[in-house]
Each structure stands twice: as C-alpha cells, then as structure tokens.
Amino acid sequence: MSLKSFSRGGVHPAEHKLSSGNAIQVLPPPEVVVIPVSQHLGAPSKVMVNRGDEVIVGQLIAQSEGFVSTNIHSSVSGKVLKVDNFSDSSGYRRMAVQIQVEGDQWIDTIDRSDDLVKNTVLTSEDIRKKILDAGIVGLGGATFPTHVKLMVPKGKKAEYLIVNGVECEPYLTSDHALMMEKSDELLAGIHLMMKGLGVEKAILGIENNKPDAIQKMQKMTEGTSVRVQGLKVKYPQGGEKQLVQALLKREVPSGGLPIDVGVVVFNVGTVYAAYDAVMKNRPLIDRIVTVTGKSLSNPSNFQVRIGTPVSYLVEKAGGLPEDTAKVINGGPMMGKALSSLDVPVVKGSSGILLIREQEARRKEVQPCIRCTRCVGVCPMGLEPYLLMTLAEKGMYERLEQEKVMDCIECGSCSYTCPSARPLLDYIRLGKAEVGKIMRTRKAV
Amino acid sequence: MSQIILFTIGTLVTIGAAAAIILYFVAQKFKVFEDPRIDEVEEALPAANCGGCGFPGCRNFAETLVKSDTWDGLFCPVGGNETMAKAAAILGKEAIEQAPRVAVIRCHGTPEFRPRFNEYDGTPTCVIIHNLYTGEGGCPHGCLGEGDCVVVCDFDAIHMDPVTDLPVVVDDKCTACGACVEACPRDIIELRKKNKKDRKIFVSCINEEKGAVAKKNCSVACIGCSKCFKVCPYEAITMNNNLAFIDSDKCKLCRKCVVECPTNAIHEILFPPRKTDKTEPVEAETKIGD
Numbered sequence: 001m002s003l004k005s006f007s008r009g010g011v012h013p014a015e016h017k018l019s020s021g022n023a024i025q026v027l028p029p030p031e032v033v034v035i036p037v038s039q040h041l042g043a044p045s046k047v048m049v050n051r052g053d054e055v056i057v058g059q060l061i062a063q064s065e066g067f068v069s070t071n072i073h074s075s076v077s078g079k080v081l082k083v084d085n086f087s088d089s090s091g092y093r094r095m096a097v098q099i100q101v102e103g104d105q106w107i108d109t110i111d112r113s114d115d116l117v118k119n120t121v122l123t124s125e126d127i128r129k130k131i132l133d134a135g136i137v138g139l140g141g142a143t144f145p146t147h148v149k150l151m152v153p154k155g156k157k158a159e160y161l162i163v164n165g166v167e168c169e170p171y172l173t174s175d176h177a178l179m180m181e182k183s184d185e186l187l188a189g190i191h192l193m194m195k196g197l198g199v200e201k202a203i204l205g206i207e208n209n210k211p212d213a214i215q216k217m218q219k220m221t222e223g224t225s226v227r228v229q230g231l232k233v234k235y236p237q238g239g240e241k242q243l244v245q246a247l248l249k250r251e252v253p254s255g256g257l258p259i260d261v262g263v264v265v266f267n268v269g270t271v272y273a274a275y276d277a278v279m280k281n282r283p284l285i286d287r288i289v290t291v292t293g294k295s296l297s298n299p300s301n302f303q304v305r306i307g308t309p310v311s312y313l314v315e316k317a318g319g320l321p322e323d324t325a326k327v328i329n330g331g332p333m334m335g336k337a338l339s340s341l342d343v344p345v346v347k348g349s350s351g352i353l354l355i356r357e358q359e360a361r362r363k364e365v366q367p368c369i370r371c372t373r374c375v376g377v378c379p380m381g382l383e384p385y386l387l388m389t390l391a392e393k394g395m396y397e398r399l400e401q402e403k404v405m406d407c408i409e410c411g412s413c414s415y416t417c418p419s420a421r422p423l424l425d426y427i428r429l430g431k432a433e434v435g436k437i438m439r440t441r442k443a444v
Numbered sequence: 445m446s447q448i449i450l451f452t453i454g455t456l457v458t459i460g461a462a463a464a465i466i467l468y469f470v471a472q473k474f475k476v477f478e479d480p481r482i483d484e485v486e487e488a489l490p491a492a493n494c495g496g497c498g499f500p501g502c503r504n505f506a507e508t509l510v511k512s513d514t515w516d517g518l519f520c521p522v523g524g525n526e527t528m529a530k531a532a533a534i535l536g537k538e539a540i541e542q543a544p545r546v547a548v549i550r551c552h553g554t555p556e557f558r559p560r561f562n563e564y565d566g567t568p569t570c571v572i573i574h575n576l577y578t579g580e581g582g583c584p585h586g587c588l589g590e591g592d593c594v595v596v597c598d599f600d601a602i603h604m605d606p607v608t609d610l611p612v613v614v615d616d617k618c619t620a621c622g623a624c625v626e627a628c629p630r631d632i633i634e635l636r637k638k639n640k641k642d643r644k645i646f647v648s649c650i651n652e653e654k655g656a657v658a659k660k661n662c663s664v665a666c667i668g669c670s671k672c673f674k675v676c677p678y679e680a681i682t683m684n685n686n687l688a689f690i691d692s693d694k695c696k697l698c699r700k701c702v703v704e705c706p707t708n709a710i711h712e713i714l715f716p717p718r719k720t721d722k723t724e725p726v727e728a729e730t731k732i733g734d
Contacts, residue, residue, distance in 0.1 A: 336576065339582075340562075361565060
C-alpha cells in the first residue's frame with residue numbers, strides 16, 4: 001500500500017509512544033469531580049443544578065446556550081457541593097459544578113452493556129438530535145460542537161467523511177488504543193456519521209507508526225464504503241486541513257472550513273462518542289486520556305470521567321516522579337503546561353504528559369539568523385519569522401494581511417528554530433489581537 | 445579654452461534662471477496654505493512625541509489645537525497646564541486646566557505576600573504570560589513582573605524593583621502620558637491626581653474576586669470588606685465587585701481608611717510618621733515607597 005502525506009511543510013519529532021499497546025483501563029470515579037460549564041468552543045452552557053442537589057450519571061447539569069454550544073452532563077452520581085468559579089487549566093477561574101461522588105448510579109436510559117448495536121432506523125435528523133443532546137464535541141482537542149459540523153450549510157455539499165486516526169502528536173496513544181479495542185463500535189460510528197451527513201464515502205486516515213491499527217481496520221472495512229488509508233508519519237498531519245490535503249489533494253481555502261471542499265473531518269474519539277450517544281443513549285461523560293512521561297512508572301491509557309482531577313490520574317499511573325519539571329495538558333507540541341495538578345480533565349483533554357527536568361528547559365533565545373527554516377516547515381505556508389516580528393511590534397493590520405489567522409498553532413516553527421525563538425508565543429498573541437480587531441469590526 | 449568655460453557658465457545660468465521661474469509659478473499655483481500658528485504651537489509643545497495626548501505626535505496635536513474651537517479633552521499631559529497656557533496665549537484661546545496626574549501601581553503582590561508556586565521560563569513578556577495563564581503567583585489580576593510598562597516608558601520614569609518584583613514609578617519623571625497604562629495587560633496601572641509633596645493614598649489591589657479567594661492567593665489583597673468605605677468621611681471610596689476604589693479627586697488624604705484596612709491593601713505614601721497614641725495601632729506607619 002502506498003502511503004500518503006500532506007505536501008507543504010511539517011516536521012517529524014521523536015515519537016515516544018510509551019503507552020502504545022497498553023489496554024484502556026477504566027478508572028473508577030474519584031471522590032470529588034469539578035465539571036466546568038465551558039468545555040467547548042462557543043458560548044458557555046447554562047448551569048441547571050443548585051448546591052445540594054442530588055445528581056446521577058448522565059443527568060443534564062448545564063444546558064447549551066445557542067447554536068454553537070453544548071450540553072454538559074454529570075459524569076458521576078452524588079451531591080452538588082458548589083456551583084462556583086474554579087481554576088481551569090490556565091489558572092483563571094471559570095464557572096464549574098463541583099460534585100461529591102456517592103455510589104455510581106446511572107440514568108436508566110443509558111445502555112451500559114458491551115453489545116454492539118449496528119443497525120438503526122434513525123434518520124439523519126434523529127442522529128443529529130441525539131448527538132446534540134449528548135453534548136458531543138470534537139475530542140481531538142479543538143472541542144468544536146459536533147452537531148454543528150453535522151449541519152451542512154446551505155449551498156454546500158458534503159462528499160466525503162474523513163475520520164482522523166492520525167494521532168500525530170508524540171507521546172499520545174489514546175486514539176490508537178481506541179482503534180485497537182473498540183474497532184467494531186468505531187466502524188458502526190463511522191456508518192452513523194455517514195448517515196448523519198448523507199455521504200457515501202468515508203476515509204479513515206491512520207499514520208504508519210500504528211501498523212496494527214491500519215491492518216485491523218483495513219480487514220474490518222473490506223467490502224464496505226469505508227476506506228482505510230495509511231499515512232507517512234509527519235506532524236501536524238492530524239490538523240484537519242493537512243489531513244484533507246493528504247487524503248484527497250484538496251486545498252481548504254484560507255479562512256475556510258473543510259466543508260468548503262466537500263469534506264467533514266471527525267476524530268476517531270468523536271466518532272466513538274457519537275456511537276455511544278446514538279446507539280447507547282450515553283452522553284459524553286468520560287473520555288480516553290493518555291497519561292505518559294519518561295520517568296512515569298506506568299504510562300497508561302485511562303478511560304476517565306470528565307471532571308476528574310489530573311492529580312488522580314497521575315497517581316493512578318504510578319505517582320508523580322521526582323524529576324518532573326513540567327506537566328503538560330495535551331501533547332508536547334500543542335499542549336500547554338499546567339500550573340496546578342488540581343485542574344479537572346475536560347472534554348478536550350487528550351493526554352497528560354510529565355516532562356523531566358533535563359528536557360523541560362527552554363533554550364536561550366538568540367537573534368533570528370534568517371535561515372527560513374520556519375517558513376519551510378509551516379504547514380499553512382505562512383512566514384512565522386515575519387508574523388512574530390509584526391506581533392512583537394504591534395503591527396496588527398499588516399499581520400492580518402499576512403494571514404495570521406490561518407495559523408493552526410501547531411508549533412512546528414518554534415520546534416525547528418535553531419535560535420530557539422518563541423515564534424508561536426508571539427503569533428498566538430498576534431492572533432488574539434487580530435481576532436479582537438476583527439470582532440469589533442464585525443460588531444460595527 | 446576660456447570660451448568653453450564662459451559658454452558652460454552661461455548655459456548653466458540660463459537653465460537655472462529658467463527653472464527658477466518655472467518653479468516659482470508652480471509653487472505659486474500649487475501652494476498649500478498652512479497656518480503659521482501650527483509651527484508656533486508645535487514649538488511650545490514638549491516635542492516628546494509620546495502619544496500621551498492621543499495623537500500620533502506633537503505636530504498632529506498642534507494642528508488639532510489650532511483647528512478646534514473648544515479644547516475639551518485636549519490636553520498635553522507631559523507639558524501640563526503651563527504648556528497648555530502657552531499654546532492658548534499663542535492662539536488667543538482658553539486652556540482648560542487639568543490637575544497634574546501620576547501613574548500608580550495598584551498591586552503589591554511581592555513574593556513575600558503573594559507566594560510564587562510555579563516557575564515560568566517562557567518569553568519574558570507580561571502580555572504573553574497574561575494570555576497563557578495566571579502567572580507564577582495564583583492571582584489572576586496581579587502584576588506579572590516582566591516589565592512591559594518599563595519598556596514603553598519614554599521618560600525613564602518606571603523601573604522594576606528586583607526585590608519586590610514590582611514596578612516602581614519615579615514621580616518626578618512621570619508625565620502621566622499613559623503609555624504604561626496601555627501596555628499593562630492586567631490594567632494594574634492607574635493615573636491618579638498628583639497631590640502636594642507627591643503624597644498619595646490608594647488601594648493597591650485590583651482583584652475583584654471574593655475576599656476568601658483573593659486572600660488565598662495574596663495576603664495583601666483587597667477583600668472587599670467595606671471597612672474603608674464606612675470610615676471615609678468624604679465619600680471618596682466606592683465599593684464595586686468586592687473591590688474598594690479611592691477617588692483621588694475626592695480624597696482629602698485624611699488617612700482614616702489606611703488604619704482600617706485589615707489586609708494593609710491601602711497604602712499611604714510620603715506622609716510623615718503618625719503620632720503613636722494609644723488608640724491607633726502601631727502598624728499604621730508609612731508603608732511602601734518612602
């Protein structure tokens with residue numbers, strides 16, 4: 001089989017998939033969970049419970065506010081301790097519901113059996129409705145509400161469903177574990193999503209460093225309308241625009257979405273969650289999180305309830321090693337360092353990575369030597385050195401002209417820079433400022 | 445030989461004269477009238493080009509001064525009333541007097557009061573840290589200590605204190621141009637009325653979180669207890685979102701609130717030491733910056 005890849009830029013960091021091949025371990029709920037009401041892109045949800053209320057697993061605790069927003073369900077059964085502001089992964093305090101766990105009682109409508117349910121009489125509208133109710137968001141990390149993606153805007157037509165099993169971030173293995181263990185459900189989920197979107201063709205893209213997953217999925221999809229495509233290992237292949245380009249040679253226009261070229265992309269985790277939601281009536285109350293690090297005694301793939309504190313996960317994976325200098329929420333390329341271990345796992349948490357002292361330090365920043373390596377590796381064809389300088393000088397109009405908003409924040413530029421310049425830090429700042437300017441312009 | 449020289453000189457003089465005549469008429473035809481007073485006013489301005497008036501430079505401000513009938517909201521903070529009076533004299537207009545102001549740092553989260561529980565080793569710029577997370581101390585409103593305000597100051601009036609990790613304003617040099625206020629991503633810096641002998645009383649905290657939360661991160665945070673608000677005889681203190689604010693225009697510097705504050709969040713600066721009589725607690729001595 002020939003391997004494909006996206007054509008522009010990209011890097012290949014060391015993979016370090018320490019927890020690959022480890023089975024998914026289902027963790028029991030912790031003693032206390034904190035469930036933030038803003039775990040997705042879009043408007044924060046409206047809290048539906050009060051202090052002292054008894055809740056059970058799967059009960060709606062925060063309702064979607066607007067079109068781009070989602071429902072949030074209780075991931076445990078117990079008593080609501082507080083509805084207050086709690087520190088999120090950035091340390092800033094945002095609205096969340098704190099629940100004291102008592103027992104593990106689930107809502108009756110949830111089918112908790114492992115039986116595979118394949119055939120459905122549901123229409124695409126029913127599927128979308130169920131996904132909306134279950135609060136499914138993109139589990140690859142961007143947490144964009146899934147029901148919004150399923151609504152193809154008027155005048156556009158979805159032709160392909162692309163399922164993202166790339167997992168290009170080093171260290172992370174949760175999607176790999178999912179494809180190996182839940183492949184039947186995943187396949188059923190893919191067919192559901194195809195029905196929801198009304199498309200005939202689906203492609204599952206998997207990077208070549210997971211040959212077992214490629215083989216397994218290929219065998220299972222033989223004779224169906226789902227095609228499995230192996231991909232060369234290259235970061236950031238899991239970005240939707242890169243994946244569309246790699247699989248179909250279609251270029252998503254600047255500022256556009258994959259639907260502009262007739263494609264909708266979902267992560268394998270999202271598809272699996274959608275299967276659970278539609279076939280088992282199970283809202284998004286847990287997710288698979290990789291807990292990994294070179295000094296960690298048991299790098300693992302955990303299935304944990306949303307709202308579980310990170311410290312609980314680290315403890316279950318063998319405890320915090322002494323030489324840990326940084327704890328990263330996400331992968332090493334796009335993840336952000338945590339300032340506290342008390343923050344909860346949210347819908348977008350794909351991994352917890354512990355980095356050792358000797359690897360954690362940033363190198364000393366040197367002047368730009370105009371080597372243009374950052375330009376060469378940028379998968380969006382931007383000029384990171386220029387964007388950084390413009391952001392530093394506050395030249396936001398020029399920054400907008402240079403298409404700073406196309407940046408997917410993959411960090412390939414910072415990774416490759418021989419002068420260790422903080423390119424992405426400044427580009428992110430520039431994006432934030434340009435975003436503000438664009439919003440005020442829209443409002444006027 | 446001399447003929448060639450003479451011929452050359454003659455030709456050049458003729459071309460020069462012809463060009464001068466053409467240029468004279470062109471200049472007459474396309475003359476742009478510029479009010480000579482703009483130059484005069486610009487001369488009177490401090491030529492700092494700091495942007496404190498809200499215009500890109502002194503020249504633009506001078507133009508606006510000449511064109512505007514009323515000078516509402518037009519003020520050069522660097523030159524102050526003196527400069528505005530000079531400009532007014534040139535133009536025969538009336539200057540609106542403004543009380544001189546000075547930048548004040550409304551955070552006192554030194555490592556002693558606001559323990560740092562993590563270490564940041566990324567780009568040393570406040571604005572980037574602010575976009576990333578709450579900072580090395582837990583307070584989401586506190587000073588990040590990387591000195592974005594120092595970098596933008598054109599007058600060398602602000603510098604970082606390596607011990608407290610907080611910026612310090614040199615009152616004599618500060619022109620209240622507002623560059624630091626703009627630069628601070630946490631809006632900690634405020635321009636307040638300048639008092640006699642540079643004395644000032646202000647709440648050195650902008651944390652609007654609930655008292656218990658604020659206090660957990662920083663022992664000198666304003667906890668919104670309203671004690672100062674109750675004791676103030678001049679109604680200069682307002683309470684908003686768990687935070688006290690002292691209006692520098694109404695404050696008469698009586699210092700009653702300073703003693704009242706349970707977390708020492710209200711600072712008095714450059715006051716003589718209090719007479720320690722029995723009713724007043726001893727801790728109410730001059731606190732910082734003196």
